[in-house]
Each structure stands twice: as C-alpha cells, then as structure tokens.
Amino acid sequence: MSVKIARYSGFCFGVKRAIKIALEASKTNLEIVTLGPIIHNPQMVAKLEQEGVKHVNSIEELKGRPTIIRSHGVGRDIMENLRRQNVEIIDATCPYVSKTQDVARELSEDGYRVIILGDKDHPEVTALRSYVRGDVIIVNNAEELKSDEFGRVGLIAQTTKSSKDFKELIEVLTPLCSELKVVNTICNATGVRQNATLRLARESDLMIVVGGRNSSNTKMLAKISENFVETYHIETAGEINAKWFKNKENIGLTAGASTPDWIIVEVYNKINECKGNVESRVNRVEDIPGFKEEK
Numbered sequence: 001m002s003v004k005i006a007r008y009s010g011f012c013f014g015v016k017r018a019i020k021i022a023l024e025a026s027k028t029n030l031e032i033v034t035l036g037p038i039i040h041n042p043q044m045v046a047k048l049e050q051e052g053v054k055h056v057n058s059i060e061e062l063k064g065r066p067t068i069i070r071s072h073g074v075g076r077d078i079m080e081n082l083r084r085q086n087v088e089i090i091d092a093t094c095p096y097v098s099k100t101q102d103v104a105r106e107l108s109e110d111g112y113r114v115i116i117l118g119d120k121d122h123p124e125v126t127a128l129r130s131y132v133r134g135d136v137i138i139v140n141n142a143e144e145l146k147s148d149e150f151g152r153v154g155l156i157a158q159t160t161k162s163s164k165d166f167k168e169l170i171e172v173l174t175p176l177c178s179e180l181k182v183v184n185t186i187c188n189a190t191g192v193r194q195n196a197t198l199r200l201a202r203e204s205d206l207m208i209v210v211g212g213r214n215s216s217n218t219k220m221l222a223k224i225s226e227n228f229v230e231t232y233h234i235e236t237a238g239e240i241n242a243k244w245f246k247n248k249e250n251i252g253l254t255a256g257a258s259t260p261d262w263i264i265v266e267v268y269n270k271i272n273e274c275k276g277n278v279e280s281r282v283n284r285v286e287d288i289p290g291f292k293e294e295k
C-alpha cells in the first residue's frame with residue numbers, strides 16, 4: 001500500500017504569516033485577543049489559546065486589549081471603529097486579501113458595478129463587500145446570477161474560489177454587460193492545492209482531506225476529490241476508521257491551507273498504522289512522500 005500527499009498541502013503563505021504574527025504577539029506580557037478565530041481550524045485556535053491568545057467574537061468583548069486581525073481580514077467599518085477606540089491593531093490580514101479589498105474599492109470608485117464570486121456568509125466576503133462603495137452583487141456560482149442587463153461590471157472573487165467557477169461566471173456575464181472588467185483575485189495558493197488534489201485523486205483508490213469543517217478551501221478540496229474517488233473530509237486523526245482502507249492500495253492525502261503540519265503528520269501516521277505499516281512513521285510533513293514545500 002502507498003500513502004501519498006498532494007504536492008502542495010497545508011499552511012499557505014498567508015496562514016503561516018498570521019500564525020507567526022500571533023505567536024510573536026503572545027510572547028509579550030500583554031493580553032492579546034483575535035477578533036474572530038485567526039484561521040478556520042479549531043485545533044490551531046485551541047493551541048493559540050494555550051499560548052495566551054484568546055479569541056473574541058465582537059468588538060464589545062475586546063475591552064481595549066491589543067487585537068490581532070485574522071488572515072481573512074475584517075470590514076472597513078470594524079477597522080474604523082477600532083481606530084476610533086485607539087485599540088492597538090496587530091494586522092495579520094493576508095496581503096492577498098488586502099489586495100482584493102483594495103481592488104473592490106477601486107472598481108466601485110471607478111463606477112463599476114461590483115460582482116463578487118463568493119460565499120456571502122464567509123467572513124472574507126462579508127469584510128470584502130464593505131470596501132465596495134455602493135451596490136454589490138454576491139453569487140456563489142454562475143447559476144445564482146439572475147439574468148439582467150448589468151452595464152459596466154467589475155468582477156472579482158473570494159480568494160479561495162475555484163478557477164472553474166470563475167471562468168463559468170465570466171462566460172455567463174460576458175453577453176450581459178456593456179463592459180466587463182475581470183480582476184482575478186483567486187489566490188495562487190488555492191489553485192495549486194486544488195490542482196495537486198485533483199491530480200492525486202485521479203490516481204488514488206481513496207482520498208483523505210484534512211482540515212477544519214469551517215474551512216471553505218478545505219471543503220473545496222473535498223468537493224474536487226469526490227468527483228473522482230471515495231473521499232473522507234476529517235479534522236483530526238481520531239476520526240479515521242480503519243475499515244475505509246480495506247482493499248484500497250493507493251491512498252491519497254491532502255490538506256487545506258489552514259491545516260497545521262502536526263495534524264497532517266498525525267493523519268499520515270494513523271493511516272499507515274491502520275494498514276500495519278508502522279515503519280513508515282514520519283515526524284515532519286516534509287518527510288511524507290509527495291510533499292513539496294511552497295516557495
């Protein structure tokens with residue numbers, strides 16, 4: 001039996017950066033909080049809490065403490081509110097997310113009607129919409145678009161959407177707009193993880209997708225994999241059922257951009273344990289066959 005990991009798996013640049021910022025902040029003697037969970041991974045959030053970085057869900061709960069802004073960013077109104085209250089802001093917003101916010105603002109200031117391909121309830125998208133001056137339309141796929149004459153449209157996407165959905169939306173929109181300005185704001189880290197997962201799913205008998213159930217990029221990896229092969233989306237090694245691997249020879253493993261290395265390693269070791277391959281144990285994600293570090 002072989003267990004291989006998708007070439008690009010686990011923490012992306014923006015998440016690594018946010019966790020580093022939070023861990024550095026935890027070394028000060030100050031009480032630090034994050035506004036909302038710093039990333040969509042409950043195990044990492046719990047680990048940070050052990051290091052003294054708590055998370056709160058509203059501005060009212062901050063009580064003047066230095067506040068880390070999570071990788072998904074927060075709305076313009078919230079940033080302004082924090083500044084008004086003189087709260088010390090430790091900004092861990094991913095630079096690619098900040099860039100998308102800037103694009104949204106610029107398109108609307110230039111008179112484009114902004115359409116966002118994204119999940120309207122996702123924190124990144126709720127924050128993003130606040131940067132649009134005026135009207136905004138949010139759709140999760142091309143089918144959700146109500147047929148209309150749209151005039152001058154500026155199209156952007158939540159950073160974790162699939163390129164396929166983005167292309168489909170462009171095709172549907174093109175005949176409906178007098179002008180369509182497309183800015184591809186899908187993050188490269190998302191694309192490379194999706195492609196690597198797709199390739200591995202094609203050659204595997206079973207896929208394990210590891211990451212938070214609240215992580216949209218992990219859910220997307222599971223959705224892609226399900227199109228090809230039996231797939232299980234889990235958060236931790238404790239959820240693995242040895243029966244899944246009966247008569248399966250090629251096991252594929254992939255992990256969302258917010259899944260910590262130590263969880264991926266535990267899952268890899270557990271799969272091998274289920275198949276009686278204890279000698280294949282690893283201590284680092286870099287040692288899992290197939291892994292390639294992102295530059």
Ligand code: SF4
Pocket residue numbers: 012013014015071094095096097159160187188189190257
């Ligand atoms: S997926 Fe991309 S945009 Fe999102 S946090 Fe990671 S690097 Fe940033």
